[in-house]
Amino acid sequence: MKMSQEDLANKCGVTRQTINAIENDKYDPTLSLAFRLSIHLETTVDRLFIFEEDVD
Template sequence: MKNNIRVIRKGLKLSQEELAKQCGVTRQTINAIENNKYDPTLSLAYKLSKHLNTPIEKLFHYEEEPI
């Protein structure tokens, strides 16, 4: 799953550390999500949406993997 979190976070002038604290996770978790190495739980996706003031549909883009 691809995402726009880094672009939106930087546009709001938030550091990974600040966003992580707001969402109750580590900076490493935010980094892994931004680098498409970790898909967040639904609960964390909603927290990211809330703290980035952006609908979930605009944060994440689902791409099916070829079979």
């Protein structure tokens, strides 16, 4: 499925800049936004995001 950042942002109720920041790993979305993204991208949250734990 092809969708612009602007289209996805509008569907999820955020700005295009927010979508861009998520794509560039500069922003971690809230859980509710992660679910909205997965719904509109027709996938699951765990397929959309990969959790990497910071180990100090």
